[in-house]
Amino acid sequence: MNSSQLALVAALCALVTVLAALAAVREWRGRAVDPAKPASRRANRIQAAKAGLPEAWQRRWRTLVTTAGITVLVVWAWTGWPVHGVLAGAAVLGFPFLLNPGTAAEQRIERLEAIGQWLNGLAGIHTGGISLVQTIRASARNAPAPIAANVRALDERLRSGMDAKQAFALFADELGDGVVDHVALLFQSHAANMGPGLSTALEALAVTIHQQAADARDIESDRAKIRKSSRIVSIVICIVFVASMLNEAWSAWYQSPPGQLALAVLGGLFAWTLSWLRRAAATKPDPRLLNPLPQAEPATVTGAVR
Numbered sequence: 001m002n003s004s005q006l007a008l009v010a011a012l013c014a015l016v017t018v019l020a021a022l023a024a025v026r027e028w029r030g031r032a033v034d035p036a037k038p039a040s041r042r043a044n045r046i047q048a049a050k051a052g053l054p055e056a057w058q059r060r061w062r063t064l065v066t067t068a069g070i071t072v073l074v075v076w077a078w079t080g081w082p083v084h085g086v087l088a089g090a091a092v093l094g095f096p097f098l099l100n101p102g103t104a105a106e107q108r109i110e111r112l113e114a115i116g117q118w119l120n121g122l123a124g125i126h127t128g129g130i131s132l133v134q135t136i137r138a139s140a141r142n143a144p145a146p147i148a149a150n151v152r153a154l155d156e157r158l159r160s161g162m163d164a165k166q167a168f169a170l171f172a173d174e175l176g177d178g179v180v181d182h183v184a185l186l187f188q189s190h191a192a193n194m195g196p197g198l199s200t201a202l203e204a205l206a207v208t209i210h211q212q213a214a215d216a217r218d219i220e221s222d223r224a225k226i227r228k229s230s231r232i233v234s235i236v237i238c239i240v241f242v243a244s245m246l247n248e249a250w251s252a253w254y255q256s257p258p259g260q261l262a263l264a265v266l267g268g269l270f271a272w273t274l275s276w277l278r279r280a281a282a283t284k285p286d287p288r289l290l291n292p293l294p295q296a297e298p299a300t301v302t303g304a305v306r
Helices: 003-029 041-051 055-059 061-079 082-099 103-126 132-139 145-159 164-175 178-193 198-246 257-281
Strands: none
Touching: 055 061, 061 082, 082 198, 082 257, 103 132, 103 145, 103 178, 103 198, 132 145, 132 178, 145 164, 164 178, 178 198, 198 257
């Protein structure tokens, strides 16, 4: 590289460093979120991506993003070429997803098992002549861990006097699964009609959900073998790529404008392939039966159902 190219790279690195520092400070300080404003598509995609990681990685998300940004700058400055830095940063950011391809499916199975367990508990409590709302309140303290936060939120809404039908719909929206919609519809039907046989219906629904969870676990055990093979292949490809980039005889052509363009295309295709494989192997929730409530719609408070 000549002196003018080095000066351009230095200027770009300085600009990106300043922007990255400002973004990092903004993330670490936290941003005020307007609850009345719907989240953007990008924010929803980021949240969906984070939800597919184990909790330990979710807690380290900001650290992971910061590390990826620093990696971009360091590799860019070391090699003098931006695509090398971008690919290195993308590798750091994608590493947790490569190690944990089946987390979302496992989380859904655990939620299904927890919902079935919770419904069995509700059936036992409701048999004693307690109303549905009182039954849910009594179960909030000992709800299974995967849905404990959602049950507590449902309990708080019912205690605040929110209309029971809307509270149950919000509960279904939070979990975003057609299986939970069946539960919400059962709750809504009972809250409107106060008919008998709720305990029997809860037990029957719990049996169905437990069976769905068992079937899903059998499917995931087969998919786990495929995911393991694809993970090994991906790691080997990444190792070979890094070794190639460190070898001047192999990587010399990529240290040119046409080579950078070709490298960006190859890296993008590889990332798209991994993303496609992840989506193809993902276990999707059952189709929704209830229409999601508008995000910007304020919660209405009326007399609570007893």
